[in-house]
Amino acid sequence: MLPSRDAIAYRRCAELARRVAACGWDVLTVEPLIAERPALRETGLEQGVRQFALDVAGTRPFLGDSPSEALLAELLVEWPVDAVHVHLAGELADAALLEKVWLLGIPLVASVHAGWQPPRGEAAQAFLADQFTRCDLVCVADHRGLQADWLDPGSPVLDHSGPRSGKGWADVYRELAGDLDPPRTDLTMSVIVTTYQRPGPLHECLAALCRQTLPGERFHVVVVDDGSAQTAEPIVMPFLDRLDLTFIRLDRNVGLGEARNIGIEASRGDILFFLDDDDEPAPRCLAEHLRTYAEHGTEVDAVLGWTGPTADRVTSVEAWLAFRGQVYMSHEGLRHLSVGDWYQFWGGRSTIRREVLGDARFEVSFAEDADLAYRLATKPHGLRVVHNRHAVQRVRIGLDALSLMRRAGRVGQARAHLAERHPALRTHPAFRGSTYEATARKLGRRADARLRSLTADWPDVLEELRGRPDPHGKGTLLDRLHSDLVTASSIEASLGWLLVARRAAARAEGRPLRVGISSLSPLLGEVAQELANAPQDAAVLVVGVPPGRTFTGSGAVEVLACDDADDLWRACDVVASFTPLDGHDPARHALPLPRGTIVDSLRRLLHTRDLVGSFR
DSSP states (O other), X not given: OOOHHHHHHHHHHHHHHHHSOSSSEEEEEEEEEEESSXXXXXXXXXXXXXXXXXXXXXXXXXXXXXXXXXXXXXXXXXXXXXXXXXXXXXXXXXXXXXXXXXXXXXXXXXXXXXXXXXXXXXXXXXXXXXXXXXOSEEEESSHHHHHHHTSOTTOOEEETTSTTOOOOHHHHHHHHHOOSSOOOOSOOEEEEEEESSOHHHHHHHHHHHHTOSSOGGGEEEEEEEOSOSSOSHHHHGGGTTTSOEEEEEXXXXXXXXXXXXHHHHHOOOSEEEEEETTEEEOTTHHHHHHHHHHHHGGGOSEEEEEEEEOGXXXXXXXXXXXXXXXXXXXXXXXXXXXXXXXXXXXTXXXXXXHHHHTTXXXXXXXSHHHXXXXXXXXXXXXXXXXXXXXXXXXXXXXXXXXXXXHHHHHHHHHHHHHHHHOGGGGGSTTTGGGSHHHHHHHGXXXXXXXXXXXXXXXXXXXXXXXXXXXXXXXXXXXXXXXXXXXXXXXXXXXXXXXXXXXXXXXXXXXXXXEEEEETTOTTHHHHXXXXXXXXXXXXEEEEEEOTTOOOOOOSSXXXXXXXXXXXXXXXXXXXXXXXXXXXXXXXXXXXXXXXXXXXXXXXXXXXXXXXXXXXX
């Protein structure tokens, strides 16, 4: 709950947002006024640019949920602005606002006023320098010292001290935010939305498509229900009179790749946009994708948009973990209109020319986007992917710590499958961190109590950190958790890779995968049932029986007398557990399963073609 004094600012924010006209340019400026509580003020209209100011609240330590940040998030829920301009006063809270705006994908200007002094503390200064690199423009009175000490060489700088600036703020804002009007082009778009068992997010996705600035006659929507237990038809039908929409219901689950292929066949646009059902495109998203193709012609094969959290989640630690902590996806180093390689064709947030796609189709149910992009990249001119920072979409689900760790394990499995299909990927920089050697180095830390608490006791971990003084001067919770979070995520991804490699080795030796579990485990029945449903000769269940115990099994079950737990781990390829033994050696012992439910982890390992839905 917010303190009562901040509730007043929230009400003022909401009231002002409702009065804002839905036309023209809206720019939020964050002023260097340190107030007792945050406040939002309308400051006037300049050359068609409506401007508002947010006063920064007091100087309490930044924990990711300061009153100023919460007010900013509340404002942006009600009123999406076209640009944000932060005037730095030297407080770390200012830098935190830079980060929130960057996460939301809003064009960002930072002004460093004369006499500005950086915050104290090495970690705090490093955090602020990191935020400067995320700005679209840094405006300074004298850029020389700042450029040398704070800014990345690639950071765009506008120096107001020289005659070459010559621009009013309205011009600067317009250049950064882009054209509000849809592009003038004959190109059309088909949006292919695949859905599985998520009616609520699907509704929000379709509602967001109804709010696009691109006229409805310029794009066509295909919704493919990939065999959900309850048909998505009741969700889709109310949108038939608001969207040019085709609905396809599959009678069985075929997986994300094949579902998208079915959507491709039903589409008719020149540009194909693959959306997941939990994506919410911002109003200008579709128009910005089309604009990139219209303005850059055949130099563009595909376009990668921007993905971040929704405004109501932007102050959550989970959003940092997902988008700044590089556990989910990272836009680090991507500049607006920069040209990337094939591996930046990310499913759910990329478009592609139909003529570039040609007769190529998705061929796998896991990492279907990377597999398709890699095959397209082998063509003579490769696959040129252009990043458009203005093509923004957002997600709100799957951003809790445990979901992100589970996703990391599935991504590792997907990368291993791709490396089986395309051996050259084993040495690719994007895959190198998931190899056997990398896993062997990391896996020993998986039993670390501190790492386990990140997923098992996440709320308690955050509460404890919020109440603990920080002797190192690190400004954010993420800075204090970052190393552990990245380590845990990396371990899960590497483990997913290594499990697939272990399964491939068993197949090459012509034997089933040996899956072990203790006879004392309460999960024995579930695991036995899952292996009974596995493909023939895919796996054999090894039940470890401690001294003094007996076990009577049936079917393809091997009973192993175990003097200690080490015997079971040595005799198997995989043990139905999440925690390895102390001193675990992945070269000699079985592997634990990635985080998630035991049954889900086994299913993904043994049923390659059953990787359903999206990775989230």
